[in-house]
Amino acid sequence: MNSENSDHVAITTPLYYVNGLPHIGSAYPTIAADALARFYRLRGQPTLFITGTDEHGQKIQRTAEELHIPPQEHCDRIVTEFQDLWQQLNIKYDRFSRTTDLRHQAIVNEFFQLVFKTGDIYLSQQQGWYCVACEEFKEERELLADHHCPTHTNVTCEWRDEANYFFRLSKYQAKLEQLYRDRPKFIQPESRRNEVLGFVAQGLTDFSISRINLSWGFPVPTDPQHTIYVWFDALLGYITALLNPDDEPTLANALKTWYPIKVHIIGKDILRFHAVYFPAMLMSAGLEIPERIFGHGLLTKDGVKMGKTLGNVIDPYALVKKYGADPIRYYFLREIEFGKDGDFSEDRFISSVNADLANSLGNLLNRSLGMVAKYCDRTIPPSDSANIDPHILSLIEPVKSKAINLGDRVSESYKDLAFRSACEQILELIWDCNKLIDDATPWKLFKAGKTAEVNQLLYSILESVRIAAYLLSPIIPQISQEIYRQLCLDFTELEPPLWEHTKWGIIKSGTILADFKPVFQRLEIAS
């Protein structure tokens, strides 16, 4: 571990394959990674949030051919779509890593040479039954009678025997098992870890890391007739992304500040590459292993698996255009346990954000500010607990103490990528505040001339709402920013107020309120 930089945090999404337009399955982990990065920025830790694209391989080449455009042009087009979507979802990434970047090639070459020198890369024959329609090797046992392809039942697979470079994965079996044992939290959630353990326990065999007869990829530096297999190249894209923009593209430069990476957020479908192949590759090259691999769950739509053939894919562009970024971000992080599979249904989406963002949070702020306007002459009231009705004080105290302790608890949830539990804990404070208002009945206190009590109550409510908004800001940055604005405080997304804002006493008594209005309008059920 690079101890000088132990507070540095690098977070990655998968590098998305540019075979098609971004879909909700790419948006989901990106939203989560963005929230996590924003959380670490609140903590004041230097944070590098990496996303990007994986652009090599046969599929890309073929797709480009079908479109009659060069593969690079195809990649460029898709990348624009990704970047556009991230902007609309308010994803504030620091680096966008493209595997077709020339600087990436330099890193891949250097890494390849390093591994090559250890003897972990060797030339051998890739043998097997090959389906020309799928363009892939098939396991003998999955073939139908007479070596017919299971997907293309009218195609007979042919025996292929071609030269490939292999990576000596088998050599790392024991070391990987040691790694999983020494660092039980390396792969999360635990169910995924168990899968990997089971997989590795079966025994690891070497895998090919080059292709022949494929031009869309980096040439193998020691043998340019081969191209580097897309996965070997793609995984290293994370490391390339660590380079500062004006650094020479060398491994040493890439590793100096942000390495090792704090967490790779990935879909469970690409778990093995990250939890098995990648660590082995890094071990071979003598590099440190990332701190954590987190495999999130997959999404369904109305309980049904999404797929192009089913025609039920969620279009993230349409969604964000219709509802805006914050409610979408909120729904996916609040309603779905990160790490488990989850479902999106528009009804549930609407009822969730209405209940939490409009009714609980938004209305709480709005009703509180309304009372400040009516009872406190539009001025944030002073906070002075001396000489106030002990009954009122006894109602306020538990809420205040919960608000003060909330930061620490929510922080633990964020660190565990437990966004759902973070939201729940914050909501509890919001519910308590709404209840506190009803219990303390400030309208009666006001009529009874108990202004000190009204002041203390409203100050405490506003301050609690502020803390809730602050802690929710990684998830709903625009709403939080607006809440801060209505409380006459600044919240800039790129340089947010630091963690001191989880403490009590930030809003300024005596400040005259600006205009205020509901921070989140209820969504109507679409007909």
Next chain:
RNA sequence: GGCAGCAUAGCUCAGUUGGUUAGAGCGACGGACUCAUAACCCGUAGGUCGAGGGUUCAAUUCCCCCUGCUGCUACCA
């Protein structure tokens, strides 16, 4: 087939090492309040904790078995 996991109120889920009336949010219904985005607050909802068996003074929580569902079981990414 093998390995792993899950099955709790209409829905989404909590239920730390077994112990008095099994919880929350949403939805539904009833009530109260009036500061508020018809919001907020209170109350009700009678769920055999998948089926069966076992261990125990006592099991949703441990063991066995059955049923159902899900994931993994290597080179498409």
